[in-house]
Amino acid sequence: xxxxxxxxxxxxxxxxxxxxxxxxxxxxxxxxxxxxxxxxxxxxxxxxxxxxxxxxxxxxxxxxxxxxxxxxxxxxxxxxxxxxxxxxxxxxxxxxxxxxxxxxxxxxxxxxxxxxxxxxxxxxxxxxxxxxxxxxxxxxxxxxxxxxxxxxxxxxxxxxxxxxxxxxxxxxxxxxxxxxxxxxxxxxxxxxxxxxxxxxxxxxxxxxxxxxxxxxxxxxxxxxxxxxxxxxxxxxxx
Ligand code: ADP
Ligand code: MG
Numbered sequence: 363x364x365x366x367x368x369x370x371x372x373x374x375x376x377x378x379x380x381x382x383x384x385x386x387x388x389x390x391x392x393x394x395x396x397x398x399x400x401x402x403x404x405x406x407x408x409x410x411x412x413x414x415x416x417x418x419x420x421x422x423x424x425x426x427x428x429x430x431x432x433x434x435x436x437x438x439x440x441x442x443x444x445x446x447x448x449x450x451x452x453x454x455x456x457x458x459x460x461x462x463x464x465x466x467x468x469x470x471x472x473x474x475x476x477x478x479x480x481x482x483x484x485x486x487x488x489x490x491x492x493x494x495x496x497x498x499x500x501x502x503x504x505x506x507x508x509x510x511x512x513x514x515x516x517x518x519x520x521x522x523x524x525x526x527x528x529x530x531x532x533x534x535x536x537x538x539x540x541x542x543x544x545x546x547x548x549x550x551x552x553x554x555x556x557x558x559x560x561x562x563x564x565x566x567x568x569x570x571x572x573x574x575x576x577x578x579x580x581x582x583x584x585x586x587x588x589x590x591x592x593x594x595x596x597x598x599x600x
Contacts, residue, residue: 365390365548366411366516371420373406373572380406382572384420388516388550388565393542396552397559398569398595404552407569408518411550413437424515440509441518444525448493448504454480455489458507465512479507482544499530499537506541516548523558535562556596560584568592 366388373381380403388394396404409415413434421430429437448457462472480486483503493501523531539562542549559566560580568575576588587593
C-alpha cells in the first residue's frame with residue numbers, strides 16, 4: 363500500500379527553488395530517512411509533508427487523499443521536535459498530555475494514553491518531574507511521547523538527536539528504531555548524518571540541492587550508488 367505520495371512538488375522561497383519537481387512514494391510502515399548536506403532542503407521537504415509550508419506546485423497525498431491544501435492538524439501526522447521544545451514549567455505528564463487536552467479529550471482518556479506512552483518510553487517513574495529534572499535522553503523521549511499520544515499515521519522527525527552528545531545519540535537511535543518496531547507506524551526521519559541514515563533506515567532518500575539523487579535501502583546505496591554524489595556522501599566519514 364502506498365501511504366504517502368508526493369507528485370511534482372516544488373517549493374520556492376522568493377526566487378530560490380529549494381525543492382524542485384520532486385516525486386516520492388513512501389510505503390505504509392516504512393522507516394524512511396531523508397539524508398543530504400546542510401541546506402539541501404531536508405527540513406523544507408519534511409515541513410511540506412507536515413503542512414507547515416505550502417508547496418509552490420505539486421500534490422501531496424496521504425492514504426490516497428489529496429492533503430496539499432489541508433492544514434497540519436488535519437493531516438494526521440506528528441512532528442517530533444528537538445527536546446528543547448518542551449514546556450519547562452509543565453510536568454512530564456502535562457507535556458505529554460498537552461496535545462490531547464488541546465484536542466478536547468476527557469481526562470480519563472488523556473490519562474490512559476499518557477500512561478501507555480510513558481510505559482512504551484520508560485518514563486513511568488518520571489511523570490511528575492519537570493523537564494529540567496531529566497537527562498537529555500529522557501527529555502527527548504518526552505518529546506516523542508507528545509507525538510505518540512496523538513496516534514499519528516506517520517511520525518516526522520527533524521534531526522531530533524542533533525543536540526545530544528555522541529553516546530546518547532547512539533542510544534536514542536536504538537530507542538527510536540525499537541519504537542518503530544513496536545508501533546509499526548511510518549517514520550520519516552531527517553538527518554545530515556550518514557551513519558544515522560545507514561543504521562536506522564529501511565529506505566534512504568538522498569537529497570541534493572532540492573532533488574532526489576537516489577532512493578534505496580542502505581545496502582543498495584552502499585553497493586550501487588547511482589552517481590558520484592551518492593557514492594561520496596554515503597561513503598565519506600562525517
Ligand atoms: P536542510 O534542512 O537540508 O539543511 P532547509 O530545508 O532548511 O535545508 O533549507 C533549504 C534551503 O532553503 C536553504 O538554502 C535555506 O536557506 C532555504 N530556506 C529554508 N527555509 C526558508 C525560509 N523560510 N525562507 C527563505 N529561505 C528558506
Ligand atoms: Mg534542516
